[in-house]
Amino acid sequence: MARVVVIGATGHVGTYLVPRLVEAGHDVVAISRGQAKPYLPNKAWNDVETLAMDRAAMEKDGSFGPAVRALKPDIVIDMICFTLDSARHLTETLIGHVGHFLHTGTIWTHGFSAVVPTPEEAPKRPFGEYGIRKADIEAHLLEEAHRGGFPATIIHPGHIVGPGWAPLNPAGHFNLSAFSTLARGETLVLPNFGLETVHHVHADDVAQMFTGAIANWRTSTGEAFHAVSSGALTLRGYAEAMSRWFGHEPKLEFMPYETWAEDQAPEDAQATWEHIARSPNCSIAKAERLLGYRPRYTSLQAVQESVAWLMEQGRIG
Template identity: 30%
Template sequence: MTNPTHSKAQTDNTIHSDRPVLVFGASGYVGTHLVPRLLEQAYKVRAAARNRAVLETRQWSNVDLVEADALKPETLDAALAGVDVAFYLVHSMAAGKQFGRLDEEAAANFARAAERAGVRRIVYLGGLIPKDADSEHLVSRQVTGERLRAGSVPVTEIRAGIIVGPGSAAFEVMRDLVCNLPIMITPRWVRSQSTPIALDNLLDYLIGVAELPEAAGGIYDAAGPEMLSYQQMMRQFGEIVGKRCLVIPVPVLSPGLSSYWLSLVTTVPYNIARALIGGLKHDIPADDRPLRALIPQQLLNFRESINAALETERRNAVAARWTEGALMFRDYRSDYAFYAKKAGGSAVTSASAQAVWDQVAAIGGKNRYYYLNPLWTLRELLDWLAGGPGLNHSRRHPTAVRLGDIIDSWRVVGLEPERRLTLQFGMKAPGAGVLEFEIDPEEDGRTRVTATAYWHPAGVWGLLYWYSLEPFHLIIFKGLTRAIAERAEQAEA
């Protein structure tokens, strides 16, 4: 921890209840949980993300939703207008090799915009930095904090390692490995040690430092009460969820090979896995004594943190449309993967959104699926042979849909006419799936229709199931959306 420096600070840096606080990066896993925690404490909240539609799925009440991107400076002034405290939670790990440069640029843009808006404080969630760090991800998190501090707005930085909560990449890798593989031949980084912190404890720290004037300008380590290896964490997780796993570390897997291995046996995207491994290969101790002295609280140990994470999932099970990790789209099974495997296709048409919607809403039943119907029929036959509802070709109405409708083996679980239809997969399979259709206007007046399949695998069989069907998905969904576009144009001709 570094001592707070008050040379840039204004005399009052506490949160003012009459001005909103901004959660920038509210669609991420920390932001998704920070917003309701702030609401519980009666703060006025503005939530910002690159895609406003993702924020709408959170179904928050009394939250000002804003679309803003730190890499697009022109979007920041509206997001920061009138803001008292801004929580900066964004990173560019999913962007690939250039994420370090993008993180630095985004932070500099945000610092300048916060200064223009008269923001009183920025609270930044960074990462713990080991002394011998050579990870581009960890170095980027450090540089991001420096770029934010280069502005005139006081910055409080909280540095955390592994966060134990639903959606955290490190936690979800752990869940997938334990639930998917009874025997793991793992890279040696599973022996590296760190101090995992419960998401609930981290949220209390983030809000706590924002409320304290003496925290302005400080950099604080946040940690849980235990120093554990990733291997020890996986074993404890397995004991809690009733999965026995044998871990055999080997020294021969490079970070690059480890990343490919993780992307194959887990659902965490490759770029995030690569950045994560860059940090996991180090022992990451933390000195959290200054932060504990500033904000005393009961810290959860690792077992308690896992139980709290699983309970958080159960409390937030229902969503209006497919949302990453939503338990209702994982058959209410916490051992199914949080992140989904995805495949899809899209097409653009001159037809109106209403005409496209009419075709989407009529899918299934006697109308069938518009493209490569024999493949759909083959899958339905296999399901029927396994005792499933695959050959039930029926729907309540030939063209109209409503929530709860059964369309063949699908259930309608999300419905926004002329915008979105969400169908939950009902055939027998090792996992849980969703097929979602989205209709979006193009700038040139045309309409885009997109079909995306999301699959939350259950164990190694769920992964193998997905990989066996993935080549067909790439063909089917491109053809399906083209067929919908063509039928919509013909209907309006």
């Protein structure tokens, strides 16, 4: 049994990860700002030590890393690190004091897809603040692992979905109106030919990846892994499948992105561009080989579970 500290424990992935860790026999400390509860109830949380910490405020005075180290963790899982300075502050404090450090990255570190499915080792040319920052953190952690022996593992999720979360929709943004259009059997207009890709993953499969990396720490340290479903979806294929799931034959139209964007809310058009410009389609061969990763959900199954939950909440119809 290991003592595991999870930073950002009450988020979507943490909702599944923390119970998995408890069920595996670990002593779990859950750190959050204390402003959110897990998305789903689980009696395993009764056995978890929960601590409220404001990471941003504590990093300003340099107290966050020492506070985590004072918990005497064997393993630290960082779900919410978004800047290189934040990563350096924590890792420099934990060097020599932790047996395994796992960081949550993103498949956006790749930037444009060049070869698909994209392996982890493909040259990275990220764009956009989020992808660039996460790529910088990955490079730092892998350098520390390979040069100094810091036991870091990076897990790169795709578009995370599951109950309690609005999934990336077939139009490439998060406005639930796209699902409502399909649910009513109406025509959904997609950008271009709908052949760009998105790559979802159920939050529980991301949690599975973390526990697999812990169980195989000798091979996972110093490595990065994609946490995605077994296959990406084209926007067109995604829309057609969801139409049929709602009980309708697909009714789709297509427009060049620039024309399509004129009829969209600016934030939706921008979100779509961010996704279709990257068109992620990532390989899980490395995780299958080294960690025994076997996603329980396809992209469609993960989305459909999310959408069913949203329909129960009356948010799609």
